[in-house]
Amino acid sequence: MPQPNLDQLQQVCSQVRRDIVRMVHAQQSGHPGGSLGCADYLVALYFHVMSFNNSFKMDGKGEDMFFLSNGHISPVWYSVLARSGFFEVSELATFRKIGTRLQGHPATEEGLPGVRIASGSLGQGLSAAIGAALAKRIDGDDKIVHCLMGDGEQQEGQVWEAAMFAAHNKVDRLIATIDFNGQQIDGATSDVNDLGDLGAKYSSFGWDVLTCDGNYLTELISTMDDAQAKCGNGKPILILMKTEMGKGVDFMEGTHKWHGIPPNDQQLAEALNQLEETLGDY
Amino acid sequence: MTKLTYTDKKDTRSGFGDGLLELGRTNPDVVALCADLIGSLKMGAFQKEFPERFFQTGIAEANMISIAAGLATAGKIPFTGTFANFSTSRVYDQLRQGIAYSDKNVKVCASHAGLTLGEDGATHQVLEDLGMTKMLPNFTVINPCDYHQTKAATMAIADHNGPVYLRFGRPSWPMFMEDQPFEIGKAINLIEGSDVSIFATGHLVWKAIEAEAELAKEGISAEVVNIHTIKPLDEEAILKSVAKTGCAVSAEEHQMAGGLGESIASTLVRNKLYPMEFVAVNDQFGESGKPDQLLDKYGLGVVDIVNAAKEAISRK
Numbered sequence: 001m002p003q004p005n006l007d008q009l010q011q012v013c014s015q016v017r018r019d020i021v022r023m024v025h026a027q028q029s030g031h032p033g034g035s036l037g038c039a040d041y042l043v044a045l046y047f048h049v050m051s052f053n054n055s056f057k058m059d060g061k062g063e064d065m066f067f068l069s070n071g072h073i074s075p076v077w078y079s080v081l082a083r084s085g086f087f088e089v090s091e092l093a094t095f096r097k098i099g100t101r102l103q104g105h106p107a108t109e110e111g112l113p114g115v116r117i118a119s120g121s122l123g124q125g126l127s128a129a130i131g132a133a134l135a136k137r138i139d140g141d142d143k144i145v146h147c148l149m150g151d152g153e154q155q156e157g158q159v160w161e162a163a164m165f166a167a168h169n170k171v172d173r174l175i176a177t178i179d180f181n182g183q184q185i186d187g188a189t190s191d192v193n194d195l196g197d198l199g200a201k202y203s204s205f206g207w208d209v210l211t212c213d214g215n216y217l218t219e220l221i222s223t224m225d226d227a228q229a230k231c232g233n234g235k236p237i238l239i240l241m242k243t244e245m246g247k248g249v250d251f252m253e254g255t256h257k258w259h260g261i262p263p264n265d266q267q268l269a270e271a272l273n274q275l276e277e278t279l280g281d282y
Numbered sequence: 283m284t285k286l287t288y289t290d291k292k293d294t295r296s297g298f299g300d301g302l303l304e305l306g307r308t309n310p311d312v313v314a315l316c317a318d319l320i321g322s323l324k325m326g327a328f329q330k331e332f333p334e335r336f337f338q339t340g341i342a343e344a345n346m347i348s349i350a351a352g353l354a355t356a357g358k359i360p361f362t363g364t365f366a367n368f369s370t371s372r373v374y375d376q377l378r379q380g381i382a383y384s385d386k387n388v389k390v391c392a393s394h395a396g397l398t399l400g401e402d403g404a405t406h407q408v409l410e411d412l413g414m415t416k417m418l419p420n421f422t423v424i425n426p427c428d429y430h431q432t433k434a435a436t437m438a439i440a441d442h443n444g445p446v447y448l449r450f451g452r453p454s455w456p457m458f459m460e461d462q463p464f465e466i467g468k469a470i471n472l473i474e475g476s477d478v479s480i481f482a483t484g485h486l487v488w489k490a491i492e493a494e495a496e497l498a499k500e501g502i503s504a505e506v507v508n509i510h511t512i513k514p515l516d517e518e519a520i521l522k523s524v525a526k527t528g529c530a531v532s533a534e535e536h537q538m539a540g541g542l543g544e545s546i547a548s549t550l551v552r553n554k555l556y557p558m559e560f561v562a563v564n565d566q567f568g569e570s571g572k573p574d575q576l577l578d579k580y581g582l583g584v585v586d587i588v589n590a591a592k593e594a595i596s597r598k
Binding site for chain 1: 313334335337339340342344345347348349350351352353354355356357358360375376378379380383384385386
């Protein structure tokens with residue numbers, strides 16, 4: 001694996017977090033909590049882990065592919081796509097506005113580069129990622145398919161249909177990651193519908209399970225590198241990635257309350273004070 | 283136009299299975315998925331000849347539909363196979379978000395539709411699937427009438443880029459569409475007539491042909507049009523026929539709400555008011571029984587089409 005440039009990645013993370021709170025504030029709509037928590041993961045994925053062309057092709061032949069299953073964290077994905085060259089950074093200003101490509105939840109209808117399938121209704125992304133991985137197997141394409149899911153999303157039954165299928169069919173160039181922040185809209189996952197030991201569950205389904213701190217870049221990257229090295233060994237791979245919802249903005253951290261509400265003007269100013277502008281605001 | 287007859291019967295699902303096998307041999311991008319109903323869907327020959335392009339998902343239809351969306355994303359042409367109720371009502375959100383809204387080139391192939399499924403009863407006799415799928419933007423909806431047309435439709439949809447719902451059934455049924463070209467969205471005028479237009483789809487096309495013979499005995503000239511494509515609807519053919527006959531009957535193995543008849547009525551009223559009658563299931567669930575017993579009991583038999591035609595004519 002190439003050595004990551006941690007300083008550069010940290011700078012991108014800080015800018016992406018600024019983008020997230022600014023986007024959600026501008027339209028007074030969107031999901032900042034989970035987006036902030038997954039900033040490190042998506043930056044590591046697009047700026048270090050995956051190999052891809054940013055002249056976007058839907059079929060992704062010969063490229064690593066990513067499927068976002070928990071589509072409500074669209075702000076972080078849009079920011080990372082723009083910051084890695086899929087479209088102009090200035091387009092982030094159109095988030096959730098009428099007549100634009102940056103829909104509230106990711107969609108393909110307007111042709112936004114980087115997005116391959118609509119997501120938002122939960123539980124479907126892992127299955128889609130499996131489909132892409134099967135297509136690569138048929139084509140003899142050894143590139144890897146990545147998928148990010150939410151932890152609350154694990155309450156959807158389809159996730160377990162997909163987990164069972166992937167192990168049975170040895171879909172082993174697939175890395176699924178769970179954003180394990182312990183929160184969902186109505187409260188802590190442990191209160192709403194306890195997920196139990198997710199790692200043990202996936203292990204018992206026949207997956208190779210890795211765990212890491214998803215807000216600690218060094219550990220995150222080393223785990224993602226490990227996961228890639230394990231590909232092709234007959235098992236699908238799961239990264240159980242512990243994150244903090246709202247990470248990087250102190251008053252949003254560790255609570256479900258910022259799942260889907262925007263900051264007001266004063267809260268935006270407080271948030272931006274905590275996040276260094278590194279690459280220039282859009 | 284010559285009168286239509288048949289010498290043999292076969293199930294429409296075998297038309298699907300045979301068409302899929304031919305596609306496997308001619309189009310390397312075609313892949314197939316099945317949710318534990320390989321025998322029922324007649325997908326065994328494809329599975330045997332192309333094991334690397336066939337995926338058994340087990341009893342997990344939602345997963346199957348979303349895997350198909352992923353395969354299509356990566357450039358394949360997936361054909362999913364299960365019963366019609368598991369192809370629609372069970373997976374509606376997967377169809378809507380991952381295939382319709384995302385405009386994926388997935389062919390949702392659905393067997394055992396309607397009352398003619400027979401003895402398994404109402405749990406499996408989906409009568410709402412055409413409505414559910416025709417409401418989804420980007421979807422093309424096709425309901426062929428016999429073995430030959432189902433085979434031809436199966437092969438034709440591989441060349442159409444976009445989501446397709448292909449509906450067929452279980453019972454052995456008259457075969458009469460041999461050597462007919464299949465063009466998506468192009469209705470086929472089977473019998474010309476001047477007093478009433480009967481627009482039928484699926485298994486009820488044969489019933490409409492039988493009804494035409496009965497009407498002819500009473501001196502009534504019925505036109506029979508095979509509407510194999512529910513969406514996009516061949517509005518031009520429908521309007522042309524009704525302009526000539528002055529009234530319409532729709533015939534389908536489906537609920538009246540959301541069915542072919544409503545699509546036709548919508549087309550007609552946006553042009554001119556014509557009398558129209560609906561042969562369809564009227565807000566009921568089916569039950570166990572033999573296919574023809576069920577069609578008769580739920581008002582989808584030959585006599586029902588005949589009576590509907592007379593009623594439409596009387597209201598001209």
